[in-house]
Amino acid sequence: MGAPESPEQAASADAPRLAGTVNWGTATVIGVFAGMLYGGSKEAAASTSKDAEVMLKLGSTPDKREQYRLMRDAMEKRFIRVTRGSIVGGVRLGMFTAAFYGLQNLLAERRGVHDVFNVVGAGSATAATFGLIMPGSLKWRARNVLLGSALGAAFCFPLGWIHLKLVEKANEGIATRKG
Numbered sequence: 001m002g003a004p005e006s007p008e009q010a011a012s013a014d015a016p017r018l019a020g021t022v023n024w025g026t027a028t029v030i031g032v033f034a035g036m037l038y039g040g041s042k043e044a045a046a047s048t049s050k051d052a053e054v055m056l057k058l059g060s061t062p063d064k065r066e067q068y069r070l071m072r073d074a075m076e077k078r079f080i081r082v083t084r085g086s087i088v089g090g091v092r093l094g095m096f097t098a099a100f101y102g103l104q105n106l107l108a109e110r111r112g113v114h115d116v117f118n119v120v121g122a123g124s125a126t127a128a129t130f131g132l133i134m135p136g137s138l139k140w141r142a143r144n145v146l147l148g149s150a151l152g153a154a155f156c157f158p159l160g161w162i163h164l165k166l167v168e169k170a171n172e173g174i175a176t177r178k179g
Contacts, residue, residue, distance in 0.1 A: 022105070024101045030097070031097025035090040036090035037089075038093065039085040039092075040085050040089065043081050044078075047077075047082065096126060096130060099126045099130075103122035107121050118160070119164075120152075123155060124152040124156070126152060127148035129148075130148060131147060132144065
């Protein structure tokens with residue numbers, strides 16, 4: 001038998017989510033995999049110039065063992081580079097997605113309504129935070145925070161509005177099928 005739950009735990013577990021809010025965990029996992037795909041493909045495309053160098057070295061080396069070693073080294077370096085790009089891309093986009101959807105759901109829960117301002121606030125705060133952790137001087141980071149905040153809000157307003165309209169249309173379609 002499990003220990004009895006406190007009223008706070010029961011209330012938070014049974015509380016219904018607002019319509020249109022996104023599952024934070026699912027969005028984060030999708031963000032990690034999308035980031036891994038993007039980061040890996042970006043590094044794979046960047047390593048094609050290295051392949052040309054290897055081919056030039058292979059043509060100038062008559063020894064088969066040396067050719068084999070050069071090719072193996074090139075493939076190992078490419079694998080490590082693509083793997084590192086996948087991991088870094090996944091972590092970056094996953095953190096961004098987790099922060100964005102976490103803030104969006106927090107704002108929706110605290111305000112009691114899911115509207116475009118939750119999306120704008122989450123986008124602005126997330127972009128400002130990531131602008132703060134960018135490398136550079138304090139003045140440069142302050143500029144990145146302001147620019148990230150403004151661009152995050154400007155970018156998220158139309159996307160949030162479109163998202164809410166799509167949720168409304170989906171809810172109307174569900175209501176007409178039931179009724």
